[in-house]
Amino acid sequence: MLSIEEIEFDLNRCEEVLKENDYMEIVIAIEELQDKYKNMINNISENENNVVWNYSKKDLEKIKICLLEYRKEMIQEEKSKNIDKKLKGFRKFIKENDVKYKGDLEETINFIEEVSNNDISLDEKYEELKVCFDLLKKMDRKISMHILELIVLVTK
Numbered sequence: 001m002l003s004i005e006e007i008e009f010d011l012n013r014c015e016e017v018l019k020e021n022d023y024m025e026i027v028i029a030i031e032e033l034q035d036k037y038k039n040m041i042n043n044i045s046e047n048e049n050n051v052v053w054n055y056s057k058k059d060l061e062k063i064k065i066c067l068l069e070y071r072k073e074m075i076q077e078e079k080s081k082n083i084d085k086k087l088k089g090f091r092k093f094i095k096e097n098d099v100k101y102k103g104d105l106e107e108t109i110n111f112i113e114e115v116s117n118n119d120i121s122l123d124e125k126y127e128e129l130k131v132c133f134d135l136l137k138k139m140d141r142k143i144s145m146h147i148l149e150l151i152v153l154v155t156k
Contacts, residue, residue, distance in 0.1 A: 010067055021057065026056070044066045083116050086150055093146065101139070104138075
């Protein structure tokens with residue numbers, strides 16, 4: 001699996017090649033990007049022009065759009081992994097330590113996870129998670145930091 005930085009590099013390359021508008025560079029970029037991503041992005045090699053001499057700037061623009069979508073998916077996947085990791089870590093912390101309001105904290109963690117999984121905008125997620133701030137008033141700094149980290153990750 002490629003890193004987000006590698007995809008960024010390829011997106012920048014697309015931009016540069018499209019700006020230069022050099023036909024040979026466009027063809028080279030299309031061929032290289034199709035080869036590089038053919039097993040990762042389903043429709044990246046589905047050009048109407050399946051012959052090199054028929055490639056156009058439009059074909060590279062389509063590849064760029066595919067790369068943008070792929071990058072977006074990878075960022076979302078990475079974000080989900082980070083949230084899951086923080087949730088597990090916080091649950092483990094609560095289980096292993098003697099904390100006040102254990103039941104409230106477990107309920108809050110479940111609520112944050114539920115909101116995180118909802119298919120709503122980040123602003124809507126933040127609005128729903130505002131109720132967690134009431135719990136922060138009762139908690140010590142360490143517990144509050146865990147909750148705040150989760151809220152930031154979910155609404156970022």
